[in-house]
Amino acid sequence: MMKSIKTWILVGFASLLLVACGQGGGGSGSKKSKTLDNTKKAGFVKCGVSQGLPGFSNADASGNWSGIDVDVCRAVAAAVLGDADKVKYTPLSAAERFTALTSGEIDVLARNTTWTLSRDADIGLTFVGVNFYDGQGFMVRKNSGINSVNDFKDGISACTNTGTTTELNMRDFFNSKNIKYEPIAFEKADEVVQAYDAGRCDTYTTDKSGLAAQRTKLSAPDDHKVLPETISKEPLGPVVRQGDSVWEDIVRWSLNTMIEAEEYGVNSSNASSLKESDNPAIKRLVGAEGELGAAFGLDNDWSLRIIEQVGNYGESYKKHIADTGILPNRGPNELWTKGGILYVPPAR
Amino acid sequence: MNLKKLNIENKKIRDFIPQALTVLALISVIFYFATNAQINMGNRGISFGFGFLSQEASFDIAFSLIEFDGSYSYGRAFLVGLLNTILVSIIGIFLATILGVIVGVARLSSNYLIAKTAEWYVEIFRNIPLILQIFFWYFAALRALPPPENAINFYDISFLTIKGWYIPKFVWINFDIFCYSLILAFISIYFLNRFAKKQREEFGKILPTVTLSLGILISIPLLSFLLLGVSLSFNYPELKQLSETSYTYDNGVSIIPELIALALALSMYTATFIAENVRAGVMGVGKGQKEAAASIGLNKGQILRLVVMPQALRIIIPPTTNQYLNLTKNSSLAAAIAYPDMVLVFAKTALMQTGRAIEIISITMLTYLSLSISISIFMNWYNKKMAIKEK
Numbered sequence: 001m002m003k004s005i006k007t008w009i010l011v012g013f014a015s016l017l018l019v020a021c022g023q024g025g026g027g028s029g030s031k032k033s034k035t036l037d038n039t040k041k042a043g044f045v046k047c048g049v050s051q052g053l054p055g056f057s058n059a060d061a062s063g064n065w066s067g068i069d070v071d072v073c074r075a076v077a078a079a080v081l082g083d084a085d086k087v088k089y090t091p092l093s094a095a096e097r098f099t100a101l102t103s104g105e106i107d108v109l110a111r112n113t114t115w116t117l118s119r120d121a122d123i124g125l126t127f128v129g130v131n132f133y134d135g136q137g138f139m140v141r142k143n144s145g146i147n148s149v150n151d152f153k154d155g156i157s158a159c160t161n162t163g164t165t166t167e168l169n170m171r172d173f174f175n176s177k178n179i180k181y182e183p184i185a186f187e188k189a190d191e192v193v194q195a196y197d198a199g200r201c202d203t204y205t206t207d208k209s210g211l212a213a214q215r216t217k218l219s220a221p222d223d224h225k226v227l228p229e230t231i232s233k234e235p236l237g238p239v240v241r242q243g244d245s246v247w248e249d250i251v252r253w254s255l256n257t258m259i260e261a262e263e264y265g266v267n268s269s270n271a272s273s274l275k276e277s278d279n280p281a282i283k284r285l286v287g288a289e290g291e292l293g294a295a296f297g298l299d300n301d302w303s304l305r306i307i308e309q310v311g312n313y314g315e316s317y318k319k320h321i322a323d324t325g326i327l328p329n330r331g332p333n334e335l336w337t338k339g340g341i342l343y344v345p346p347a348r
Numbered sequence: 349m350n351l352k353k354l355n356i357e358n359k360k361i362r363d364f365i366p367q368a369l370t371v372l373a374l375i376s377v378i379f380y381f382a383t384n385a386q387i388n389m390g391n392r393g394i395s396f397g398f399g400f401l402s403q404e405a406s407f408d409i410a411f412s413l414i415e416f417d418g419s420y421s422y423g424r425a426f427l428v429g430l431l432n433t434i435l436v437s438i439i440g441i442f443l444a445t446i447l448g449v450i451v452g453v454a455r456l457s458s459n460y461l462i463a464k465t466a467e468w469y470v471e472i473f474r475n476i477p478l479i480l481q482i483f484f485w486y487f488a489a490l491r492a493l494p495p496p497e498n499a500i501n502f503y504d505i506s507f508l509t510i511k512g513w514y515i516p517k518f519v520w521i522n523f524d525i526f527c528y529s530l531i532l533a534f535i536s537i538y539f540l541n542r543f544a545k546k547q548r549e550e551f552g553k554i555l556p557t558v559t560l561s562l563g564i565l566i567s568i569p570l571l572s573f574l575l576l577g578v579s580l581s582f583n584y585p586e587l588k589q590l591s592e593t594s595y596t597y598d599n600g601v602s603i604i605p606e607l608i609a610l611a612l613a614l615s616m617y618t619a620t621f622i623a624e625n626v627r628a629g630v631m632g633v634g635k636g637q638k639e640a641a642a643s644i645g646l647n648k649g650q651i652l653r654l655v656v657m658p659q660a661l662r663i664i665i666p667p668t669t670n671q672y673l674n675l676t677k678n679s680s681l682a683a684a685i686a687y688p689d690m691v692l693v694f695a696k697t698a699l700m701q702t703g704r705a706i707e708i709i710s711i712t713m714l715t716y717l718s719l720s721i722s723i724s725i726f727m728n729w730y731n732k733k734m735a736i737k738e739k
Contacts, residue, residue, distance in 0.1 A: 167407045
């Protein structure tokens with residue numbers, strides 16, 4: 001009998017001990033990057049992407065991911081691990097994405113996510129930049145005779161995705177126009193497309209790039225058009241967890257490198273030959289001058305690998321967005337030197 | 349002080365210690381997870397609190413039983429979602445029960461065609477995953493419905509379209525008086541039935557209670573219309589043009605297709621299980637019971653009502669309670685087809701807008717738990733009422 005009571009007392013102590021020890025876990029604020037160490041140990045970058053948005057992150061029939069968001073993940077992998085293919089993609093719904101990031105299931109979220117104050121400041125996230133300047137628009141049927149948002153009337157039903165800034169912008173827009181509307185918010189984009197296609201709603205609203213991409217999934221894409229108005233600013237960009245500033249910098253400058261490379265005319269085919277360039281900015285970009293990588297604990301060829309393996313921003317845009325017919329015109333996503341608003345701080 | 353009482357050999361203490369330690373261990377584990385979550389959230393700069401519930405929601409909801417728009421709070425949005433969940437559960441439970449009883453009885457029919465049809469219904473609908481049935485009713489059935497301009501017209505009163513089922517809006521004057529008259533009618537019916545029972549048991553007189561009850565139910569509210577100034581008029585839905593090719597209905601009340609599809613899918617699915625419960629219940633009553641009832645001169649209806657059903661119900665109720673609980677919980681699949689239930693409005697949209705995952709998921713889980721427990725308590729009460737009272 002005594003023995004069994006001893007066992008019980010032991011169990012009690014063990015559980016108390018468990019409580020005492022359960023104080024660990026979590027990231028670190030010091031100079032060393034826990035995320036970088038873990039990524040190197042694992043041998044791949046854990047990247048969260050969409051469940052399928054052509055041009056941004058989309059998997060083909062054999063499961064290979066591509067898109068401009070995917071290229072951000074690939075750039076980080078090229079910089080950190082030396083191989084752009086060493087990425088583990090996790091497709092996430094809009095509702096899951098932030099929790100997956102804050103809980104550590106993924107380390108980079110590149111999922112056409114709008115940068116807003118509350119997201120940046122409130123929920124343990126940090127936005128590192130913008131890889132696509134988007135804006136919310138409306139798609140309608142061509143034969144409806146609606147040519148502008150001013151043709152919308154009371155009672156219109158609008159389909160959209162739930163849990164996105166789209167839902168909030170839609171309200172702001174219809175309220176400001178004093179139009180009564182019926183918001184039908186689905187969890188997944190595919191269901192929005194189906195419902196709109198079936199005639200459940202009169203208009204489909206989301207980011208314009210998304211509208212252009214989803215239009216291809218409709219049964220008769222040519223019967224639909226996107227209205228000219230843009231009702232919101234949607235700067236989409238990669239996100240990391242708050243609290244690991246080294247990792248944050250790596251992701252930020254991986255993206256900046258791609259944009260800077262385009263600015264200096266460095267691309268995947270000419271990058272290695274430019275090591276002998278006369279322009280110090282280009283030399284820094286391809287790792288022939290300076291010790292920029294050391295600041296993140298990376299070697300000096302990190303940026304060269306990004307440009308060689310992934311390409312510069314222009315190449316990425318052309319391949320995934322322009323050549324696929326989603327948005328042939330770069331609009332605001334053109335370099336600042338060519339009339340767009342892509343402008344990154346100098347890499348020096 | 350009696351030392352013997354504190355001795356470990358004392359049976360009471362011996363029994364108590366393991367239980368106390370188990371409770372302690374359980375509390376420790378919960379405490380461990382709570383602190384761990386707290387520390388990790390702290391490290392990642394996530395705060396914890398329920399203050400967000402009073403913040404402005406700033407998103408709209410398509411279908412709401414109470415007044416709501418984006419200027420109301422997240423707390424109110426939660427309430428809208430909760431009411432929508434309760435609404436679809438009540439409609440689902442109501443339809444599933446009726447359909448389940450009919451199919452269950454039909455399976456026992458001696459008519460080959462009826463019995464086989466019921467059997468096929470049960471086998472097909474209970475063996476297809478519910479989420480597929482929801483998609484079927486939403487997308488397949490939805491696509492089959494016409495646009496508003498070609499609506500399925502029920503006598504110009506009600507219109508079924510792809511955008512919803514438009515019914516007339518009830519415009520009441522003195523609605524409260526009408527309500528009181530209904531309550532009065534129900535009370536009268538209750539006393540009438542008590543009186544009729546007494547008459548039957550003491551004098552063997554059988555009163556036509558059904559006819560009388562119906563009479564009361566119609567006449568008292570009717571009197572309120574004629575004498576007390578209650579009046580009811582209808583706002584009929586009217587076709588309204590939105591653009592060159594698209595239309596909608598105005599003025600009436602719209603029952604959104606998401607609600608119809610979800611309620612249909614939930615009730616068709618759950619009805620199969622209830623049908624089997626009913627069949628089991630009726631078959632569980634011994635043949636001798638019916639023969640005995642027939643031998644004392646009860647007719648077929650009386651046998652079913654007075655002898656078979658009271659005994660069958662004892663078998664039917666407990667598993668059917670489970671089905672009611674399942675239906676309520678399954679209604680959380682609503683998010684897939686954009687029916688704004690608690691999960692879609694609160695655990696998805698509000699969670700996304702606020703990022704308060706732990707708080708919102710805990711609230712949602714607790715609410716489902718309370719809903720389920722309420723249904724359980726009600727059904728256990730009903731079960732006790734129906735159970736055989738041992739004398």
